[in-house]
Amino acid sequence: MDIQELRKLEPEEVLGKVHELKQELFHLRCQLALGRIENPMRIRHVRRDVARARTVLREKK
Known part of the structure; x- marks a missing residue:
């Protein structure tokens, strides 16, 4: 996901995106195991997408 796309979203949407990405990360780690x-x-x-989304949330606060 691009940082510009994240900045256009509302904070609630970004938070939802973080949640989705963390779920995906969990499933990927399970597959790795x-x-x-x-x-x-x-x-x-x-992991980097999660960090980007969290950075955007921090900027919006």
Whole structure:
């Protein structure tokens, strides 16, 4: 997700996005533990997306 897209959203929407991304991260970690992950680099991208979303929330406060 692009930082510009996140900045256009309302704080509640960004918070929802953080929640969705954290769920995705959980599922990716479960797949990694089971050895069924297709793209291990996806974990890194999702973690960074969570950080971006949290940064935008912090900016809006």
